[in-house]
Amino acid sequence: MAYTERQNPAFYAVIALLVFMSVGPVILMFANSFKLDVDIISGTGGLLFLPTIQNYEKALCDVLWYEPNHVDFCSLKFGGAFINSLIIALISTVLTLVIGCMAAYALVRFRFMGRDTVSLSTLMVRMVPPAVLLVPVFGLWNNEFCLDRDGLIGGAIRDVFGGRGDVCLAGTHSGIILIYVAMNLPFVIWILQSFIVQVPRSLEEAARVDGAGPFQVFFKVVLPLIKPGLAAAAIFTFRIAWNEYLLASALSDRNTKTVPILIVNNMSEFNVEWGVIMATGMLLAIPPIIFTLLASRQIITGMTAGAVKG
Amino acid sequence: MRIAMANRMTPYMFMAPAAVIMAIALLYPLGYMVWGSFRDWNPSQSIGEAEFVGLKNYIFLWSDPNFHESLGVTLRFAFFVVSIEMVLGVGLALLLDRDIRGMSVLRTMFILPMMIAPVVVGLMWRYMYHPTIGTFNRFLESIGLPKVDWLGDYALTSIIIADIWQWTPFIFILSLAALQSLPRSALEAARIDGATPWQQIIHIKLPLMMPVLIVTGLLRLIDAFKVLEVILVMTNGGPGLSTEILALRISRTATEFRELGVAAAMSNYLLILLLLLTVAMFAFTRWQEARAAKLRMVVEDDD
Numbered sequence: 121m122a123y124t125e126r127q128n129p130a131f132y133a134v135i136a137l138l139v140f141m142s143v144g145p146v147i148l149m150f151a152n153s154f155k156l157d158v159d160i161i162s163g164t165g166g167l168l169f170l171p172t173i174q175n176y177e178k179a180l181c182d183v184l185w186y187e188p189n190h191v192d193f194c195s196l197k198f199g200g201a202f203i204n205s206l207i208i209a210l211i212s213t214v215l216t217l218v219i220g221c222m223a224a225y226a227l228v229r230f231r232f233m234g235r236d237t238v239s240l241s242t243l244m245v246r247m248v249p250p251a252v253l254l255v256p257v258f259g260l261w262n263n264e265f266c267l268d269r270d271g272l273i274g275g276a277i278r279d280v281f282g283g284r285g286d287v288c289l290a291g292t293h294s295g296i297i298l299i300y301v302a303m304n305l306p307f308v309i310w311i312l313q314s315f316i317v318q319v320p321r322s323l324e325e326a327a328r329v330d331g332a333g334p335f336q337v338f339f340k341v342v343l344p345l346i347k348p349g350l351a352a353a354a355i356f357t358f359r360i361a362w363n364e365y366l367l368a369s370a371l372s373d374r375n376t377k378t379v380p381i382l383i384v385n386n387m388s389e390f391n392v393e394w395g396v397i398m399a400t401g402m403l404l405a406i407p408p409i410i411f412t413l414l415a416s417r418q419i420i421t422g423m424t425a426g427a428v429k430g
Numbered sequence: 431m432r433i434a435m436a437n438r439m440t441p442y443m444f445m446a447p448a449a450v451i452m453a454i455a456l457l458y459p460l461g462y463m464v465w466g467s468f469r470d471w472n473p474s475q476s477i478g479e480a481e482f483v484g485l486k487n488y489i490f491l492w493s494d495p496n497f498h499e500s501l502g503v504t505l506r507f508a509f510f511v512v513s514i515e516m517v518l519g520v521g522l523a524l525l526l527d528r529d530i531r532g533m534s535v536l537r538t539m540f541i542l543p544m545m546i547a548p549v550v551v552g553l554m555w556r557y558m559y560h561p562t563i564g565t566f567n568r569f570l571e572s573i574g575l576p577k578v579d580w581l582g583d584y585a586l587t588s589i590i591i592a593d594i595w596q597w598t599p600f601i602f603i604l605s606l607a608a609l610q611s612l613p614r615s616a617l618e619a620a621r622i623d624g625a626t627p628w629q630q631i632i633h634i635k636l637p638l639m640m641p642v643l644i645v646t647g648l649l650r651l652i653d654a655f656k657v658l659e660v661i662l663v664m665t666n667g668g669p670g671l672s673t674e675i676l677a678l679r680i681s682r683t684a685t686e687f688r689e690l691g692v693a694a695a696m697s698n699y700l701l702i703l704l705l706l707l708t709v710a711m712f713a714f715t716r717w718q719e720a721r722a723a724k725l726r727m728v729v730e731d732d733d
Contacts, residue, residue, distance in 0.1 A: 226444035256459035302455030363547035
């Protein structure tokens with residue numbers, strides 16, 4: 121209403137420039153991931169080149185059903201890492217949502233704690249850098265949170281899965297999932313709380329009059345109504361779990377490596393294979409890019425709820 | 431009777447999983463870290479075997495030039511990143527707060543950098559900064575300018591630029607949301623009174639946006655202290671210690687130098703710093719709300 125007059129073409133130029141600046145590096149990486157290393161280093165062609173999927177074949181060599189003839193030794197176990205990342209990110213997202221949803225519901229409906237307490241603790245957790253958790257989590261997951269291998273449960277696990285030493289959280293998927301769930305819970309509770317507040321109480325009371333128990337009310341009445349909030353929370357949790365490097369690198373072992381760890385390890389080598397590295401980077405970036413394109417509205421909701429609502 | 435009991439237990443049952451997980455995986459580790467920071471502790475020991483050394487780790491850090499360097503780098507990084515991003519983000523929001531077709535597409539494109547893994551962001555920028563094959567130096571070469579050693583001589587500037595690329599959109603989107611929720615009546619009145627666009631911005635839009643802007647800035651500041659992966663991939667703290675921010679130094683002290691006690695003490699210093707920031711932010715929002723409530727009361731009394 122305020123500015124319905126035709127816009128100056130200069131604005132469109134500014135916008136085009138901004139879009140170019142924010143998306144340019146991603147497109148550059150995308151283009152380079154289809155180039156051979158020789159082409160990247162010699163810099164021929166720019167955007168005009170013959171695309172090749174060799175980099176992707178090399179990155180995914182451990183899950184391909186055929187053997188590409190240019191790969192003589194499959195050194196990069198990207199496929200396995202990708203599956204680890206997927207398991208960890210998906211399970212931790214689902215757990216965080218379920219647990220966070222229940223807690224948020226209790227906080228709102230049973231007036232359990234003040235809103236202040238929740239926002240304060242959300243902020244407190246947001247302020248803790250993952251690097252700060254590195255030392256204690258490393259120590260705890262390797263020592264304190266272990267089951268003695270001679271003990272009842274620990275012994276049983278050792279008999280089933282084999283291996284030596286005590287049964288520890290470190291090196292397992294569940295160890296990494298546990299810390300991600302804990303890290304993301306406050307934010308999820310906070311976001312969902314602001315959505316649950318908007319669910320009319322009368323709706324729940326009507327369900328209760330019809331004989332629904334508290335759990336039924338929660339799952340059949342409240343959950344369907346806060347879907348947008350759930351989507352926002354899910355994307356944020358998934359993004360953190362999917363992208364996180366530091367804690368995963370401290371807690372994982374050879375078999376539970378996630379994709380970010382793989383990329384960092386390959387970047388620190390003396391001779392960086394740019395093509396392959398960019399292909400792995402692209403594969404890691406694809407899920408967040410898809411989310412962004414599909415659900416940018418929810419993401420923006422989640423982001424603004426974080427600051428504007430205080 | 432049993433139903434009443436069950437009803438009374440319901441909130442606890444709903445809360446229990448979240449409370450247990452956060453106690454085990456957040457509160458306990460933080461307490462454990464404080465405890466560990468008083469010990470001479472290396473990764474092969476359990477914390478019970480580590481020798482208790484009192485405040486030695488803290489005093490050591492207090493006079494450790496490397497720690498000072500790292501703290502300085504962190505503060506400089508956070509200061510420049512937040513101030514430049516605030517100016518750019520708010521400026522862009524003011525500029526683009528119009529009915530432009532395709533605004534939602536623009537916003538979607540803008541949040542892309544934030545969603546991509548920091549590791550990948552570091553990877554992209556490390557390539558673009560590469561001394562010989564990187565995009566920037568190729569460009570400089572093609573227009574006949576001398577090459578720049580981005581990640582060498584200008585390492586800190588380069589990582590600041592990368593962070594600005596990634597996070598300016600965050601401030602842009604938040605300030606755009608704030609801008610679009612401003613009361614239309616105030617802007618309308620100003621326009622009728624003949625305020626120029628600049629006057630509208632300085633006297634009406636910015637003051638009204640201020641609460642959101644301050645919260646946004648503080649959130650960004652807190653996050654700026656957490657940046658690690660981008661820098662790890664781009665420079666790994668080098669050359670020398672010129673880009674080794676505290677978070678990176680903590681992780682290196684723990685994993686490379688194997689001094690968990692010192693790393694824990696360093697983590698505590700960082701936490702105290704961030705705690706002060708957070709408390710300031712929380713106090714500010716509460717104060718803001720109280721003031722708004724008081725204003726509303728005054729207005730209602732007048733009616």
